[in-house]
Each structure stands twice: as structure tokens, then as C-alpha cells.
Amino acid sequence: MTIDPRLSADAPASPLPENGLFLADVWDGLGARRKSLPAKYFYDAAGSALFEKITVLPEYYPTRTELRILDERGPEIAARLPEGAALVEFGSGSTVKLRRLLRHLPGLSAYVPVDVSGEFLAEQARVLRADFPDLPVEPVAADFTQPFTLPPSLSGRPLAGFFPGSTIGNFEPAEAARLLDVFGRILGEGATLILGVDLVKDRDVLEAAYDDAAGVTAAFNLNLLHRINRELGGDIDPASFAHRALFNEAESRIEMHLVSRVAQTVRVAGRAFPFAEGESIHTENSCKYTIESFRALAARAGWSALDAWTDTDGLFSVHALRRAG
């Protein structure tokens, strides 16, 4: 039996890719004039384990800060959810953050984890039911970036969504707005959405969080190349690429890149991809917002601000939004 890597403590809420698409996405990305690879492919077993290590690095503030906000502001956050609400978690990576909220939500009528991996969902539901015997857990196997239908048993109940981890940051603003609109269509009029959003801050703090001294984030980024070699028979020498993380202030996002140290040609499943020295593969965007800029984005997608909570250093935010009626 294989254990889904995302069962570990703080895996992000990102859907596992379907296998056949990986090669197509790699060919597309490396064949483009400006090379890129989709960030969702970071999370194989090795990548998920490296991400776990990232979340406890001294430089990587988001995870511990969000957990602290959920702990300290739990009662206020819970007060934003109507009594008897069903809580839908989009991309239920792990239940660590959910569990922080559950303590403050005795009136919850159901928990609905949504994830593309049915196997993963079943295991997660089993563990939660054991720990919370009174809470109905109704998993839905679906890709949360596309509209899906909720179990009919939820009809008539007030609905709330949960999207922690600043996963929203991996989507460019237009895509993020589209995703928030999809959430709104799924949850419906009057629904509440609780989500975690990383905040803009000093370049040095941001860049250190994505380029830590111990080199864990570098290994996480480079694992993408190892994964291409392992799963697609690539011949890439990962040592010939350097990890780069930079804050793109104009776009308000951290970008991660893999920069070719030399002029070279790599091969993946029979296709050749030439690199100039210094040419990069753009592997991730992690968009950073202010409370106001995020609220403006949410408003474009049909959500109005109820509340927002931050830590005392203003590093991270948790928002409560309401779907316009």
C-alpha cells in the first residue's frame, strides 16, 4: 500500500496531476520561448517531504504564522460562520489547519473535503471520523479549479468554504479571481469563505523565505528536474541548474526559477531542449497581497470583505469573505 505524501503534516492544497499530462506539460513548458513548468508538479513524494521541511524552516514564516492566527483568532473566525454550517475545504491537503478551526466550531453540521485523489480523501475521512465521531465527513473527489456539485445531503444548510495555506498565491491574479468565482458558484449566495493570503513585505524577508540558508527550497525546486528524469526518462543534470528566488515587485510575486549554469541541450522522452547559459525555467509564482489589494481581487470575483486577521508583524492574513446575494 502506498501512503499519499499529502497525508503528512502540512501538505499544500494542490491537486495531484493526472499522469499522462505530465509529459505534455513538460514538453510544452520547456518548448516555449520563455521556459516554464507548472508548480503543481512539485508535489510528488520527494517534493511533498521537502515541502514539509520548508514549513518548519526559520526563514519560511507563512505556515507557522497562519497556524498562529487560526489558533489565536479562532473564536472570532468561528463567529463568522453561521450555526449549523457545512464547511467545504478546497484541496484538503492535510487536516492540520482544519483541526485548528474545528476546536472553535462545535456547531458545524458537516465537513466536506474536496480533493482530486479519491484514495487520499478516503484515508483522510477515516482519520477525521475517528477523531471527531460526531462530525459527518462527506468527501467529494473533484478538481476544485472546475465547478463541481456538492452532495445533495447539504442542501438547505448554510455553506462556508476554507482555503488555507495561501495556495491562492500560486494563481496569477486573473486566475485567482476566476477561482474565487468558481468557489462562489459552488457555495452559492450568502456563503462565507475563510482563506489564508500571504502579505507583501520587505524583499529580504520574502526572498529569504524562498531561498533558505539550509538549501531546502533549492532542493524542492530542483526536485522537479529529478522528477522529470525519474518519471519521463529525462537526461537532465540537476547540478547544471541553479535555484533562484526573486521578488518581482511590479507583479507583487515571488518567482522561483531554475537557471541553466551552462549552454546545454537536455532531452526528455526523445525531445531535445536547448538552453543558453543563464536561461531560466520559471517554476513558480507566489503572489503577495496587501489586505486591500486582496479585497479588491475578491470583490471582482463577487465576494465582499467581512473581516481580516493578521499576526502582530503583519506577515500573513486570514480573510473572511461573504458571497454577494
Ligand code: AVJ
Ligand atoms: C504551498 C504555494 C503556499 O508559495 O509559499 C514554498 C509553495 N514554494 N516554498 C508558497 C512554496 C516554495 C508555497 N505554497
